[in-house]
Amino acid sequence: MLNIRTRVVIIFFILFWIMILIRVYYISVKSHSYYNEISKRNSTKTEYLAPQRGLIYDRNGKTLAINELGFSISISPQLSKKSKLSILENELDFLVEHFPHLQKDELKKRYLRLDSAYEHDNIKIVDFIKYEDGIKSFTKTNLRENSFISLVSKRYYPYGSLASHVIGYVGKTDKNEAAADPVAKLVGYTGKTGIEKYYDSVLKGSEGSKKTKVTALNEKIEVISKEEPKNQDIKLSIDIELQKYISELFGKRSGTAIVMDINDGSILAAVSYPEYNLNKFVTGISQEEWKSMIEDFNRPFTNKLVNGLYPPGSVVKMSVAMAFINHGAITPKKIVFCPPFIELGGRMFRDWKSDGHGDTDLKKAIRVSSDVYFYKGALDTGIDNIEPVLKRHGFGVRTGVDLPNEFIGIMPGRSWKMDKYKQPWYHGETLNTAIGQGYFLVTAMQVARNVGMIASGKNLVPHFIREIDGLEIKYDSSSDEIFNDKERAVLPTIKEGMYEVCNMPTGTASRYINSKVKIACKTGTAQVIGISQEEKVRMKESGLDYHQRSHAWLSSYGPYKNPKYVVSVMIEHGESGGRATGDTVSRIYDKLYSLGYIKTTE
DSSP states (O other), X not given: OOOHHHHHHHHHHHHHHHHHHHHHHIIIIITHHHHHHHHHHHTXXXXXXXXXXXXXXXXXXXXXEEEEEEEEXXXXXXXXXXXXXXXXXHHHHHHHHXXXXXXXXXXXXXXXXXXXXXXXXXXXXXXXXXXXXXXGGHHHHHTOSSEEEEEEEEEEOTTTTTTHHHHOOEEEOOHHHHHHOXXXXXXXXXXXXXXXXXXXXXHTOBOEEEEEEEOTTOOEEEEEEEEOOBOOOEEESOOHHHHHHHHHHHTTOOEEEEEEETTTOBEEEEEEESOOOXXXXXXXXXXXXXXXXXXXXXXTTSOTTTTOOBOOGGGGHHHHHHHHHHHTSOOTTOOEEEOSEEEETTEEEEOSSTTOOEEEOHHHHHXXXXXXXXXXXXHHHOHHHHHHHHHHTTTTSOOOOSSTTOOOOBOOOHHHHHHHHSOOOOHHHHHHHHTTOTTOBBOHHHHHHHHHHHHHOSOOOOBOEEEETTEEOXXXXXXXXXXXXXXXXXXXXXXXXXXXXXXXTTSTTTTTOOOSSOOEEEEEEEOSSOOOTTOSSOOOGGGSOGGGSOEEEEEEEESSSSOOEEEEEEETTOSSHHHHHHHHHHHHHHHHHHTTSOXXXX
């Protein structure tokens, strides 16, 4: 019979093996599904695939923005340690030997700036090498242990500076953009200005993915699944050949030109001068070039289509006249005597014509651009009745054009001035507003839209987009809430006045319009400096310093009997609306006719 000590040992031995068996059972059976899942997760690698940025085309299929194929070069991290500096030097020597245009000092400087003890990803030291330069040494570089060459693409603009303010450019994705958008981080480039920015969410596409089975040593076994990234191209309404033609007409002058379809608001050409080369901004512009651009008084980097603010001068008189009609201050046939000036509060408000215009009705007031006619109408109507009409007609509000950061301009009024300056409104300011001066500021796009609405009676939304990924984009040009019944009734008289501006001997533009297409238009000479009350005889514009001369406007539509297009041109410091812009506008209409956009000259 076993003694107690022996029994205890046997019991302990049996319990030990029971515990071992239970643990083996748990690991081999119960935990199988758990460890199997972990095993699957550890052996599957997901790689996200960057989409190619969508291409941009003009209305005729000519490429405005493409992706140029090339290579980037990276080096293994953590080679900046003293023990590994020789390896880094060796890699850099190899690269400058096989890619002679690279500078070793610059490459090393960039590597040392980006490398750290916490960096585990390869360090990119060359963002882009042209395909033809990289392919020669691709194989040799690819076989190295610490240097890596990868296929990449870079945005390229075939037309350089042409349409730069419309197309815009891309730049490197910054930290905020990368944090907000995984695709932007993956691609590395984001739209910064123009169409590139406005339609960035379309153009950047969507990421793809590839799931691969790998070993514990990260060796690829097989591709489990693959979803290709999606790319989306867009087509714009602009005609790049028309854009180029207008660019040649402008020469070295500064200003804007807009050609817009009256039917739906689509834009065939829109230029802001001076322009700048888009390709310089893709990989980063030098400090010297940037400084030169921002210090240029002609502001080449400003998109003057939507971000330039200018006094409109007389191009707003059609809408001002409709405010008079609404209030009952005038009727189309009412005769108003217009002397050289009127006095108000001890100040002279002069007409542009030194001897005045005499008896004037609405049609003549538009034809000869009588300031006194509009002074008198403004006094009778008041700013409280002028401001809301002009806002409804598109001033002091965004046009809705598909360009980023559009300015609203300034449509001044009683409450605006009180909010801005904490001062009351004066009658003299109403007079200045009625002729497009004083606080009144507009964008070139607002002026073009306003004339388009007068010509068509439609609530036009200017736009550049034509197709997204092959799908046509249509804009509804409704006539609701633009012109009321009184305004619609007076539109024929206003249009006749605009026709006479271009086609009657006393019209302010008639001497300068020479197009084969019959058009209606309105000139505007917008002062940029005030005229002293002490000056009895106004100095000629040519006698002023260049930057003190008035801006010149001519906004038009044609053909007159069957309106198709708006052509609106503004020349900075051009002195006189008709003289500075008439020939340019005429040639643009002739080009539209020769290209087949306009079928008849009447």
